Amino acid sequence: MYWSQTPISLNRLPPSAVGFSMPKRPKSAKPNPAADSDPSPPLNNRNRFAFWLIFLGLPLLATGYLAADWWVGIPPEAQATYVGRQTCAECHVAEMKKWEDSDHDLAINLATDETVLGDFNDVEVKHYGILSRIHRDGDRFLVHTEGPDRLMMDFEVKYVFGVGPLQQYMVEFDRPANMPEDEIARLQVLRLSWDAEKEELFYLSPPDVDEKLGPNDPLHWTRSAQI
Numbered sequence: 095m096y097w098s099q100t101p102i103s104l105n106r107l108p109p110s111a112v113g114f115s116m117p118k119r120p121k122s123a124k125p126n127p128a129a130d131s132d133p134s135p136p137l138n139n140r141n142r143f144a145f146w147l148i149f150l151g152l153p154l155l156a157t158g159y160l161a162a163d164w165w166v167g168i169p170p171e172a173q174a175t176y177v178g179r180q181t182c183a184e185c186h187v188a189e190m191k192k193w194e195d196s197d198h199d200l201a202i203n204l205a206t207d208e209t210v211l212g213d214f215n216d217v218e219v220k221h222y223g224i225l226s227r228i229h230r231d232g233d234r235f236l237v238h239t240e241g242p243d244r245l246m247m248d249f250e251v252k253y254v255f256g257v258g259p260l261q262q263y264m265v266e267f268d269r270p271a272n273m274p275e276d277e278i279a280r281l282q283v284l285r286l287s288w289d290a291e292k293e294e295l296f297y298l299s300p301p302d303v304d305e306k307l308g309p310n311d312p313l314h315w316t317r318s319a320q321i
Contacts, residue, residue, distance in 0.1 A: 197257070202264075205235050205251040211261045212288035212295065219286065221297035222306035226286055228295060237263060237284055242309050242316040252278060258290040260298070267316070285315045 183190040193199055203209040214235050218227045224246075226239035235251040249265040256262060262283050269279035287298045300313045300320075312319040 200257045201255070203254050205254050205263070207233075209254050210235055210251070211254070211257065211290055212263070213293070217295050219295045219297060224306075226297075228286065235263070237265065237286055239284070239286060240309070242314075244309055249284070251284075253281065255283060261288045261290055262298070263287070282316055283320055285320070 179190070212228060214228045214230045216227060216229045218225060224240050226237065228237050230236065236248045237251060238246060238248050241247045251263040252266050253264040254261055255264055263286065264281045264283050266278060267280045267282055273279060285298045287296060289296055303313060307314045309316060311317065314320065
């Protein structure tokens with residue numbers, strides 16, 4: 095038996111002949127320009143401005159159109175008038191029932207026997223040397239106290255303000271002679287108030303004030319800071 099002296103190169107044999115397979119080199123993927131590009135490039139300044147112009151401009155244009163249409167649709171002779179709560183109740187029955195007799199409903203009312211909580215049977219209170227008094231003249235509720243010129247005089251209560259824990263009283267000022275009876279002039283809130291829990295008249299001082307206020311003081315009940 096003769097052996098060949100010629101060396102055998104493994105590279106010339108098929109892979110199955112030597113008991114293993116040579117790994118294959120992966121094929122290089124072809125470059126894809128579409129995949130490398132950003133599908134959503136950032137907005138530049140011009141595009142961003144156009145976006146916000148459309149985003150904000152369209153609602154403004156729609157609102158302006160509706161407002162103009164509403165304004166043009168009003169007859170020139172039409173005037174705004176008070177319609178009262180019953181007009182609202184026609185469409186909002188459930189809301190009306192919840193609102194009735196609530197603190198908001200009772201916050202302000204005309205001064206009548208049903209709405210005035212204070213005892214106006216000549217009840218007096220003294221504050222900083224001033225003796226004030228609340229009393230009645232028929233159906234009118236009056237407060238006798240210092241006025242804007244330091245003189246003591248009667249002021250008629252037109253409205254009551256609040257129901258608890260205190261009730262305040264509003265009087266009328268600067269009423270023109272030709273003002274219709276169903277209209278109210280400038281209203282001022284008295285500092286004389288009724289404690290609904292203790293059932294007594296007291297003077298409600300402004301915050302952080304523990305001295306008598308003169309009529310020229312903005313915090314005096316007849317001045318602009320006490321409207």
